[in-house]
Amino acid sequence: MKLKNVLIGAVSAIALAGAAQAAGQITVVSWGGAYSKSQVEAYHKPFIAKTGVQIISEDYNGGLAEVKAQVEAGNVTWDIVDVELSDAVRGCDEGLLEPIDKSILTAAPDGTPAEDDFIEGTLTECAVATIVWSTIYAYDKSKLPSGPTTMADFFDLAKFPGKRGLRKTPKANLEFALIADGVPASEVYDVLSTDEGVDRAFAKLDQIKSEVVWWEAGAQPPQLLADGEVVMTTAYNGRVFNAVAAENKPFEIVWDGQVWDLDLWVIPKGAPNKDLALDFLAFSTETEQLAAQASWISYGPARKSSAPLVGSYATKPDLDMGPQMPTAPENFKNALQNDFEFWADNQDELNERFNAWLAQ
Amino acid sequence: MAETTTETTKNAPLLAADGTPLRRKLEQALFVSRMRALGLVAPLLAFILAVFIIPIVYFMIQGMHNPVYADRMPNSTPILQAWDGQSPVTEEMAEAMVKDLILTRDNREIGRVATRVNQEFSGARSMFTSSARKAERMEPPFLEALVDADKDWGKQEVWRAIKVAATSWTPAYYLAALDFQYAGDGSITRQDAERRIHVALFVRTMEISLIVTISCFVLGYPVAWLLAELPVRKANLLMILVLLPFWTSILVRTTAWIAMLQGQGVMNDLMVFTGLNQVILQISMLFNDYKDLTVSSLCGIDVNAALGSIPAAVEKFGASPPGTLTRCGAEILAAFEQGGESGARSHAEALAASAQRWGYGDERFSMIYNKLGTIIAMTHILLPFMILPLYSVMKTVPPSYLRAAKSMGATNWTAFWRVYFPQTIPGIGAGALLVFILAIGYYITPALVGGQDGQMISNFIDFHMRRSLNWSLAAALGGVLLIIVLFFYWLYDRIVGIDNMKLG
Numbered sequence: 001m002k003l004k005n006v007l008i009g010a011v012s013a014i015a016l017a018g019a020a021q022a023a024g025q026i027t028v029v030s031w032g033g034a035y036s037k038s039q040v041e042a043y044h045k046p047f048i049a050k051t052g053v054q055i056i057s058e059d060y061n062g063g064l065a066e067v068k069a070q071v072e073a074g075n076v077t078w079d080i081v082d083v084e085l086s087d088a089v090r091g092c093d094e095g096l097l098e099p100i101d102k103s104i105l106t107a108a109p110d111g112t113p114a115e116d117d118f119i120e121g122t123l124t125e126c127a128v129a130t131i132v133w134s135t136i137y138a139y140d141k142s143k144l145p146s147g148p149t150t151m152a153d154f155f156d157l158a159k160f161p162g163k164r165g166l167r168k169t170p171k172a173n174l175e176f177a178l179i180a181d182g183v184p185a186s187e188v189y190d191v192l193s194t195d196e197g198v199d200r201a202f203a204k205l206d207q208i209k210s211e212v213v214w215w216e217a218g219a220q221p222p223q224l225l226a227d228g229e230v231v232m233t234t235a236y237n238g239r240v241f242n243a244v245a246a247e248n249k250p251f252e253i254v255w256d257g258q259v260w261d262l263d264l265w266v267i268p269k270g271a272p273n274k275d276l277a278l279d280f281l282a283f284s285t286e287t288e289q290l291a292a293q294a295s296w297i298s299y300g301p302a303r304k305s306s307a308p309l310v311g312s313y314a315t316k317p318d319l320d321m322g323p324q325m326p327t328a329p330e331n332f333k334n335a336l337q338n339d340f341e342f343w344a345d346n347q348d349e350l351n352e353r354f355n356a357w358l359a360q
Numbered sequence: 361m362a363e364t365t366t367e368t369t370k371n372a373p374l375l376a377a378d379g380t381p382l383r384r385k386l387e388q389a390l391f392v393s394r395m396r397a398l399g400l401v402a403p404l405l406a407f408i409l410a411v412f413i414i415p416i417v418y419f420m421i422q423g424m425h426n427p428v429y430a431d432r433m434p435n436s437t438p439i440l441q442a443w444d445g446q447s448p449v450t451e452e453m454a455e456a457m458v459k460d461l462i463l464t465r466d467n468r469e470i471g472r473v474a475t476r477v478n479q480e481f482s483g484a485r486s487m488f489t490s491s492a493r494k495a496e497r498m499e500p501p502f503l504e505a506l507v508d509a510d511k512d513w514g515k516q517e518v519w520r521a522i523k524v525a526a527t528s529w530t531p532a533y534y535l536a537a538l539d540f541q542y543a544g545d546g547s548i549t550r551q552d553a554e555r556r557i558h559v560a561l562f563v564r565t566m567e568i569s570l571i572v573t574i575s576c577f578v579l580g581y582p583v584a585w586l587l588a589e590l591p592v593r594k595a596n597l598l599m600i601l602v603l604l605p606f607w608t609s610i611l612v613r614t615t616a617w618i619a620m621l622q623g624q625g626v627m628n629d630l631m632v633f634t635g636l637n638q639v640i641l642q643i644s645m646l647f648n649d650y651k652d653l654t655v656s657s658l659c660g661i662d663v664n665a666a667l668g669s670i671p672a673a674v675e676k677f678g679a680s681p682p683g684t685l686t687r688c689g690a691e692i693l694a695a696f697e698q699g700g701e702s703g704a705r706s707h708a709e710a711l712a713a714s715a716q717r718w719g720y721g722d723e724r725f726s727m728i729y730n731k732l733g734t735i736i737a738m739t740h741i742l743l744p745f746m747i748l749p750l751y752s753v754m755k756t757v758p759p760s761y762l763r764a765a766k767s768m769g770a771t772n773w774t775a776f777w778r779v780y781f782p783q784t785i786p787g788i789g790a791g792a793l794l795v796f797i798l799a800i801g802y803y804i805t806p807a808l809v810g811g812q813d814g815q816m817i818s819n820f821i822d823f824h825m826r827r828s829l830n831w832s833l834a835a836a837l838g839g840v841l842l843i844i845v846l847f848f849y850w851l852y853d854r855i856v857g858i859d860n861m862k863l864g
Contacts, residue, residue, distance in 0.1 A: 065826035093471025093489060158695045158703070163623070213729055214812060228624045341486055349482035351828055355820065356557040358812045359564075 025054035026276045030082040031263075032059030033219045034242035038296035039082075041314070043284035046292075050283070053276055061217055064091050067268045071096050076270045079277040083127070085262045086340040086347070092126035093344075098267040098274065099126050104282045108305035117287070122302040127264035128285050131299035134260040134326035134335070135172045138240040139232035140225050142250040151180040151257035151334075154232060155208055165224045165233025168214040170354040171343060172234065172259045175336055177204035179257040185336040192342065198350070202357055214358075225251055241298035241324050245313050255331040261338040262302065298324035416842070423537075423835035427528040428476040432469045433460040440519075440526040445545030449519050454503035461488070461495035473525075479830060480532075481521035487512050520544025533836035558820070558837065562844065565816045568735060568806075569799035575739040576746040576795050577788065584750035584787075588757075606744040614805050617737040621728040621809075628724040637725065729811030737805045742798055746791035753787030789856045797845055817841055 028044065030036045036059060044055045058078070060066060064087050070076045083091070091097045102123055105114035115123065122129035137154050139147050148160055154176065166173055178188050178197065181204045191197035213230050215221050221235035222243040237258070243249040265281045267274060283289065290301035291309035298321060301307060313319035322328060326335070343350075373381040398405075430437045435456035443453065464470040474488035491509040498505040506513035523544035524532055532542040539551040539559045550556070583602065587595050605613060620626045631637040696704035727733055757780060765775040803818040810819065817837060824834035852858065 063827055063829075065829060068829055090471070090475070093485075094475060095468050095471060158698060209812075212812070227622065229622060345478065345483045345486045348479055348828060348830070351823075352555055352557070355823070356555050359557050359560060359815065 023052035023054070024273060024276050025056060026079040026273045026280055027056045027058060027077060028080050028082075028280070029058045029060055029078045031062065031218055033239065034246070034297055035218065035236075035238060035299075038238075038293050038299075039284075041296050042289050042293035043280070046289065047280055047283050051279070053280070055280075063087065064094075064096060067091060067096050067266075068094075071269050074270070076268050076272060078268055079271045079273045080280060081266050081268065082130070082263050083266050085124075085127075085129075085264060085338065086343045088124055088127035088264045088266050089340050090344050091266060092124065096269055097126040098269055098271065100128060100267065100278070100281070102128075104278055106282060106286050108287050108303065110305065112305065114285075117303050117305050119302055119304060122262055122264075124264070127266045128281060129262040129264045129302035130285060130290060131263050131293070131302060132260055132325075132327055133263060133299045134237045134255075134258045135167070135234055136237045136240070136253050136255055136258045136326075137176075137232055137234045138221070138225065138251050138253050140228075140250060141252045143228070143231060147252055148232065148254055149256065150254070151176055152182075154234075154254070155180040155204060157208060157211060160231060162231030163211050163213050163229060164208050165213050165215050165221050165230040165235070167234055168216050168358075170350045171347070172338070173205065173354075174198070174201040174350065175259050175338075176234070176257060177201040179334070179336070180204060185257065185334050188336055189339045189342050198353070202353070205357075222249065222251070225249070237324075237326055238297040238299045245316060245319060255326070256334050258326060258331070258335045259338050260326050260335055263299075294321055294325070298326075300325040300327040419835045420839045420842070421835075422832055423533050423839045424531065425529055426476065426525075426533070426832045428472055429522075429525040430528045432464050432473050433457075433526065435459045435463075436522075437526045440523045443519075443523060445520050445523055445543070449503060449516065451501055451503055453519070454506055454513075455500070457506065458495050458498050458502045461492040465492040465495065475829075477522055477525045479833075480524050481518055483512065484518065484521065487518075533832045534839065536833055537836040537840050558817070558840075561815070561817045561820060562840070564731075564813075565800060565818075565841075566844075568731065568738070568814070568816060569796050569802075571735055572738045572742060572799045573746075573792050573796045575735065576743050577792060579739070580743055580746035580750060580791065581788075584747045584754055587747070587751045588754035602744055602747055605740070610741055610804055611808075613741055614737050614808050617733065617740070618728055618809060621733055621736065623724050623726070625728070627727060632724065640725075728809050729814070731810075731814040733809040733811070734806045734814035734816075737809050738799060738802060741805060742795045745794045745798060749790040749794065750784065750787040753784050753790075757783045785856070789852070793849075793852055796848065800845060800848075801841065 028039075030039055036057060040057060044057065047053065048055060060081075062084060064083070067078065067081060068091075070078060088097070092099070102115055105118075105128065107113050108117040118129065119132070137148075137151075141147060144160065148154060148156075153160060154164065174192060175188050178191055178201050179185060181200060183191050192201065213224060213233075215224060215233070218236050218239050221230075221233040222239050224230045224233055226243070226249055232254075237253060240251050240253055244251050265284070267277050267281070271277055285303070287303055287305045287309065290303050291306040291311075293299070294301050294306070294310040295312065295314045301310065310321050310325070313321055323330070326332065373383055376382050376385040436453065436459075439453050439456050461470070464473055470489055470492045474485040477488060478485035487510045491506060491513070494509045498509070503513070512518050520543055524530065524542060530542070535542045535548060536551075537558050539556045541549050541551050543549070583598070587598055587602070589595075590598065618625070622628070628637070631640070695706075699706070727736070761779050761783070762775050765779045766772075770778065801818055802816060803822060806814050806816045807819050807822070810816070818841075821834045821837045821841075824830045824837065849858075
């Protein structure tokens, strides 16, 4: 009896594996942590259920280096990758990514064609956006009850003494510095295009340099806050939300001066399972899937038709996700869109300057 | 037959039984055995050649050779290479450029070219991509058409930058790795002061490696001596204690140091609990000439005492004290400077409130995410590489030598210094060279705990590999690092002699 069960189990397992083999598999690469979890729940699981395709989920830390290495070595193992906008544009320019035909995208439930349904600027030649995310700063409410409210407060050591966490890159930090120094969000990149503007941003960063703890991975800042290593830190808004919603941390987000950006799917040139990857891309960017993701993490969906479907947090029905989004009107007052063109042009020079500044 | 025999006996070479000269016979035999030996190491040799030597050579070449532009822009490359970089930009150059822009836009290579030129001149990327979009419709005169598309085309320095990119074999990357700038007219200038970074980083890498090597020696020598001298059973136990961390992943050990040393970590908690932090602060204040100012008064625990001490501090140092006082003290003084008495008071009160709430007034030390953290963690990780060669050499020093020295009247110190120590030098040399060369290329530990002043050159090689995608510069930095390591190897050979090195 027992042996029979085992045999049946083994045979059916082999049969299942065979079926999966037939349906194929793809490697999906994303940023890990709470963000990847939201994608697994909203995209991967329904896609596997629908098609039987196996999904191998890998984590990385952003940047194009791995994609470039794979494409140039002619040994591409990634099928679809979640990247920032500036990397999507640069990778497309450099011929590292496959151009994506937008006709594969499904229309909105009300029949609006996909090209009109996606928020403007979220479809590029080689990439399709999934979410709007934002770099904000957050603090621990239990330690700073009358907490900071503006970007200037982040740079004010006299008012709020203690360590600060910042991402180890000039991107967003220079923008924050200028906003804190009184530059209106709409003029930040104009100022930053001049040498004096760059000097001004670095001078502002100088004020807190001695107190900065630098982070690199998105999962670090909530940890730094929880450990009491820093009193406030810049972070991706979804990570802070996750620490609050899933781990009940007393963190508070300051939305003033947020710098928002997109995450997009791209397909490396020569991806081994390109057709399946395109299927996955089209499926995951459907209205319903984008809205479902927003119930797992507080990143805004890139489709207009998804917004009304966004409900409450997946495991807490009374936690409404709407006000948690970077794009919610009250959060969006003094917001700045990351200018990918500016960064694609100037990142080499500004990185160089930033690294030299760090090492001084 | 008889003739040959007589010849042999006179002065001809000795012959083997089959009549061939013995020397050649010997050579044959040796050749066969040499070939056999070579056959045995051949797999290893091929392996090293394929995965070590060839990639290194390839990479060092990549630091000098970047054909991205020349391969894709066939019309403008020869004209730019012939241009002297000084005379005005000609219509011929502009025409070739427009042709190339159309060409690369059609075969979707424009991004790569633009990225390459952008390394030499920031902003060139969008200038190239946007001009390439318009290139199809451009009409002569092409120079004016280009300037219309983007006014940067009118600048001579832009063309010089393009000329640098168009030259495939270029010293630009190696020069950049040494903080020099290579311009299109062949001139070499030092990088602007605010952009100089690599030389300082190489120096810092040397400095950290040296400190780690010395710390390993100071900590490792007594342990190795104990290992060699203790009875076998105890020595074995000690050996396990040395080897156990050696077998643990570097990542785990580094992360453990974060938990030990961070602001709210074990070491700081222990120091606050025992009051040791106050003792250390007092001592450092003595050295820094702060002896009039007590810690508690400056940490804002007692607001009035903090304010009372301000006039004394201002009188002594002005409003900005030299060096690092306690953090809270420095903050109150800064607040005084900005907002006068009332500013200092409100800040001191804020500090006192936070001190009551979560013990902020307990001054904690930054021991991680800086150079100190890097040195501590690296010393711990590299310690076995010092202890093991030392131990193996000390094991071979006969104890009778020390006894002999003492029996002839040497003091303990003389016996150690004149008899024992010189015999352990080969072990010190091996351990020090091993630790130093490992430390110089260390990556993962400084990346995790280095913060901003504990980063080493390998972290920047990684940066250019993974982030800026400037692989040629990464290759040049790696090449310079390799030359430095070889130099130290040569120096070691000159001073100590490589034959004196003993690894076991």
